[in-house]
Amino acid sequence: MFTALVEHLASRGNHAALLTDDRLISYRELADRVAASASELGSRRRLVMLEARNDVDAVVHYLGALAGGHVALPVSDGADHAAMVDLYDPDVVVRDGTVHHRHGPAHDLHPDLALLMSTSGTTGSPKLVRLSRTNLAANADAIATYLDVRPTDRAATTLPLSYCYGLSVLHSHLLRGAGLILTDHSVVEDRFWELLKRHRGTTFAGVPHTFDLLDRIGFHDMSLPHLRYVTQAGGRLAPDAVRRFASLGRSQGWRLFVMYGATEATARMAYLPPDLAHDNPTSIGVPVDGGRFELDPVDEMADGTGELVYHGPNVMMGYAQSPGDLALGRTVDALRTGDLARRTPDGLYEVVGRLSRFVKLYGLRIDLQRVEAALRTAGVDAVCTDGDGVLLVAATESLAGADVAQVAARASGLPRSAVRVLEVDEIPRLPSGKPDLRGVRALAEHTTTSDARALDLRTLVADVLHLDPATVDPRASFVDLGGNSLSYVAMSVRLERALGHLPADWPRMPLRDLEASRRDRRRWGTTLETSVALRAVAIVLVVGSHAGLYTLWGGAHVLLGIAGYNFGRFCLTPLPRAQRVRHLGSTLAWIAVPSIVWVAVALVITDDYTASNLLLANKFLGPDDSMTAGRLWFVEVVVWILVALALLCASPVADRVERRWPFACACAVLAAGLLIRFDGFGFGRDAWFTVLAFWFFAVGWAASKASAGWQRAAVTAMLAVGIVGYFGNSHRELLVFTGLALLIWLPAIRCPSALTVVAGVVAEASLLIYLVHYQVYPLFGEHRLLGVVASLLTGIALTMLLTVARKRIGPRLPGVGVTAPARR
Incomplete structure (x- = not known):
């Protein structure tokens, strides 16, 4: 077929060759298009790199390369192929159905060579398979x-x-x-x-x-x-x-x-x-x-x-x-x-x-030695093998709190949910001293919990994320299933009660690994994530200060840092770029929509807001001289920051940069935020609550990506540089610095179970508490304590009603209730 491809296709006449959502292309038409593609590629043999999408243009150009006697190099759509282009210097690149001639024929190509293929998805290697006609x-x-x-x-x-x-x-x-x-x-x-x-x-x-x-x-x-x-x-x-x-x-x-x-x-x-x-x-x-x-x-x-x-x-x-190997014959x-x-x-x-030491998982060939080398570089003594469809990593206690599963996922190219970490006191070995891979698999089988035992966690996650429990994959993590900053508070509190503790980086742990981490809950107290505790305390400080019960300003800026922290944890995940953007869009919608609805209600029953508040754009559109002009500044800042970051995350270039250097990228953004904070771009002080406040969000983002001690120290130093003199009030600056420093250095705290539940409920309701308290506490006049309590209870009650509504409408909204990602 490949020696007379066009003739072979044409011989099939009007029989259907390619069918799509809206087209049917016959073999005769395909033959004509392949002949035209071969002609466009040129008469002299060329190395043709093609983005191999499952569409008509990609098929036509691939077949055109074969029909014209060229050497085809299919590559995956949407990935970064800069290294491949730099090394092999293709003569022609076909992207988005368009042929780009980079230069004339520049390679010595063996007469039998027809196709170059990556070795079944092997990552990080320039090695290609040479295939003949x-x-x-x-x-x-x-x-x-x-x-x-x-x-x-x-x-x-x-x-x-x-x-x-x-x-x-x-x-x-x-x-x-x-x-x-x-x-x-x-x-x-x-x-x-x-x-x-x-x-x-x-x-x-x-x-x-x-x-x-x-x-x-x-x-x-x-x-x-x-x-x-x-x-x-x-x-x-x-x-x-x-x-x-x-x-x-x-x-x-x-x-x-x-x-x-x-x-x-x-x-x-x-x-x-x-x-x-x-x-x-x-x-x-x-x-x-x-x-x-x-x-x-x-x-x-x-x-x-x-x-x-x-x-x-x-x-x-x-x-x-x-490139020199392309001239070789059979070896x-x-x-x-x-x-x-x-x-x-x-x-x-x-x-x-x-x-x-190669295994095949998710259609990828994984070099286990390469994964183990990456873990050693991170200070982790580990041995890897495959088992039950996942990558098994038997690891001793990691150094510097290294995230073993995350390191293994990045080195292998697998999703985080496809890596299972087995904590061992020492690596299992045979009498010869070699790693005992069968022993590792046996350990995995011994410690793996059945689907029936994990069902309670699957049901718990499904309830929080409004999913069908039957669709929840026990190998998926909270983040894989669409968890975000709005749902993690409820999940963390309920998870702690179910497990007796909160494992480090629980949002990215497979559910079955979480189930296997159950502990004896008889010891004193429970674990509460610091971000949840800070969120609860900060909103209480905001409401109490506005109501005049006390004067402790700075809670909203702590909340802004927490928003950045959650952005880094739940939006910048290992998921594909499209899913990242969908998760971010979902988070943005669940903040903006309730805010707009509440402002619309307040516009009808009060004189507190104007039309610009309805657009969450008062700081952009004014008026800036009303008594209530700055009331929603926090929501406005968060929403517009997320809008800007959603656009940024949609960029393939930005996505690649962030994935490759997550901490460095966050620090670069923080440095830019600090430059703005010190008016390095000449924004002026009128932008105080909008552009200048961005750096607090960036501090949280950088904190979420800081895993080593020196990284946390660097973020703390940048926080200290930015906070001094920011408010012109040392007490307020100390309060904000303390809150954000706790976020950077202390992932969780131990506290009585009852307090954990209360903090979780208040933290989960923090958005609606912030929105409604301006209209609630004035109703109680000088009874300030009652006004604060009423504001908190009103926000909590509305949050419960909103949760019920989400369960009913969530599956119908794009990006809401995402099930485990499908990877092919």
């Missing part, structure tokens, strides 16, 4: 043969085309004249299934995580009359899942193909015939047509177990680690998989372990 054609034909792909088949693109598995679906189906349903929708979205049914889809592909999602969305109850087969690869699917889905397919009229492969084999090396899946769920099956396995003996391994070595026409030409004849395997009496192959 023979590799592509042989593997596409083998896959199409054992799947029995027919012209009437239509496959949904559930995987990115930058991943060898996703690309193999394209190759094998185009080879047989089948259709491709192009979509980026996840299997958890209704639109995916609507599209599959509308286009009479017959198949889709999945990695193990995809099948976890299918379990959660009720796939077993779906009516899919046209579904013929489902394929699985990208890592080991649990044996019980293989049995369940094989049985489900048998009962519903479709077949499950469990497959084994690697990018180095152009995709597939083996498949498990569907009729054998139920009784052989641990097997990888038999070699694909044209391929064969051999077992290379390994010392100290018995029962015929050895390293699995694959031979076949789909074995890669070799690796490339620099390997067989693929040493690094897997330990055995051959069963009935001729099936079964993988029983690994020789190397």
Whole structure:
């Protein structure tokens, strides 16, 4: 097919080739567009880097590169490929459907070379797999043969085309004249299934995580009359899942193909015939047509177990680690998989372990040695392995309070919820001194709590976040599930009561790890997060000072710092950029909407506000000479800061910078805020409550990203520089400095259980208390204490009513009630 690609496509005539939400492109039209793309790329061979999205333009340009004899380098959409561009210097870059010629042909490309692929998602490496046209054609034909792909088949693109598995679906189906349903929708979205049914889809592909999602969305109850087969690869699917889905397919009229492969084999090396899946769920099956396995003996391994070595026409030409390697011919004849395997009496192959330190999770190949090296750099003695679909990290007590799971997640490229940390006194080792990986897995199995035991935490989280408990993944964290600064107070108080303590960084811990951390609650008192305690104290100081019960100013500025602290914790998370922005938008909405509603009510029943207050823009639009002009300054500042940061977070460049240097980025923003505070940009003192107050928010942001002692000291020093002389009142400055210093240095405090509950209730209601107290306390005249108490109780009552309303309308609002993130 790849030697005469355009002719092959044209020979299929008007049969449907590509189907989208709103388009159908025939094979004849596809052939014309591929020919035009090949012509646009030029007649001389070029290295073409393409952003491989699941859309028509990406498919056309990819096929155009192959048809024109060029070398294609597909890369993931939206990621930072600057390092790849710098190293390999592609002649052409295709982005957003547009061809950018960077320069003329500048590479010596081997005549057989057709495709360069990243090694199944390996992170942090310039290594690419070199694949020939023979590799592509042989593997596409083998896959199409054992799947029995027919012209009437239509496959949904559930995987990115930058991943060898996703690309193999394209190759094998185009080879047989089948259709491709192009979509980026996840299997958890209704639109995916609507599209599959509308286009009479017959198949889709999945990695193990995809099948976890299918379990959660009720796939077993779906009516899919046209579904013929489902394929699985990208890592080991649990044996019980293989049995369940094989049985489900048998009962519903479709077949499950469990497959084994690697990018180095152009995709597939083996498949498990569907009729054998139920009784052989641990097997990888038999070699694909044209391929064969051999077992290379390994010392100290018995029962015929050895390293699995694959031979076949789909074995890669070799690796490339620099542009000079693109001129090389074949450098390997067989693929040493690094897997330990055995051959069963009935001729099936079964993988029983690994020789190397790579594992495959979430479709990514993870270098465990690289993760362990990153942990050592952070001062953590640890050993890593895989187990139960997650990365297991057995670690001794970390130095300097290092967040073991966060370090491991960043080094591996996995989401935080896919890392499970096992605290050990010392690393388990074999008599030889090598790490005992089986011992680590056994420890994980011994300490893992069942889903039934974790159900109470799932129900608790679902109640706080207004989710269906059945959709809450025990591997997900509070942040993964959409938790934010508005819901964490209620969650922290209820979690402490459930667990008997609050673990460090609990918002990012998987729920099942939280469940495993239960403690004996008989000791005195409970744990209360300092941010919650400060929030409760600060709002009481604000209300009491305004009512004239006492004079202790500065509470609102402490609240502003807490707002920044929560922004750093709950908005700048490891989630994808789009989900970050959605979470931030949701937080912004739940602050702005109640504020606007209350101002509208107050406009009707009082003379306290003006139309500019309704827009939360009094400090921008005036009037600035009314008695109540500054009443809502705190809400205005928070809302407009969040608006600005939402726009900033939406920028791919800003997103990449913050992820790479979170603490440095926060400190840079704080430094800019301090420059504004000292009028370095000439804003003038009229901006006191708006622009100049931003630096308090930035202090909280930096505090949330400070993990080491020197980092906390640096933030404290910057706080001290900014606070001195800010108010012209040393008592007020001392109060604000003390509150924010506690936020920086003291994550939690011990206090009586009753006080924890009261502080949590007051802190959760702090926004509405702030909004309503201006209208409530004046009703009590000189009875100032009654006015303060009434303001607090009114805000608490309204918060409870708002919580009930959120439970009813939350699932209907975008960004509210987000379930566990779907990663493909």
